[in-house]
Amino acid sequence: MSKKSDKIIIFKKEKDLPSSAVSFHSMEYNKTGRWRNFRPVIDYDKCNKCMICWKFCPEGAIRIKKKGNEVIKLEINYEYCKGCGICWEECPAGAIDIEEEED
Ligand code: SF4
Ligand code: SF4
DSSP states (O other): OOOTTOOOOOOOSGGGSOOOSOOTTHHHHOOGGGGOSEEEEEOTTTOOOOOHHHHHOTTOOEEEEEETTEEEEEEEOTTTOOOOOHHHHHOTTOOEEEEEOOO
16 A cells, blocks of 8 residues: 555656666667677477477567468567577577577
8 A cells, every 4th residue: 555655656658758678669779788798599390389488588589471361480580689698598399599699
């Protein structure tokens, strides 16, 4: 329960928000691929299309290519992949390698 002295601040627009570690719509505004020191690479011979990497990617940088309802393959969009390695950690099939990014 709020105390009488508590202030509730409501931000009506994104531009009114204070700077913080939270970035809304980062996919649209920031091409986070420039942050990357490490590059995840999918080995399609090992990938079982489970989509776990897609679920865990914090940047939404993994796309599912489908034909109708069938998943054809998962693709990493390197313009937005920031190289955090979460997909590499989470992939149950060991189908993602992580390579050092070249300059
Ligand atoms: S988590 Fe691994 S096996 Fe699953 S779709 Fe992604 S790359 Fe393929
Ligand atoms: S390294 Fe991070 S940002 Fe890049 S595809 Fe994997 S989970 Fe997404």
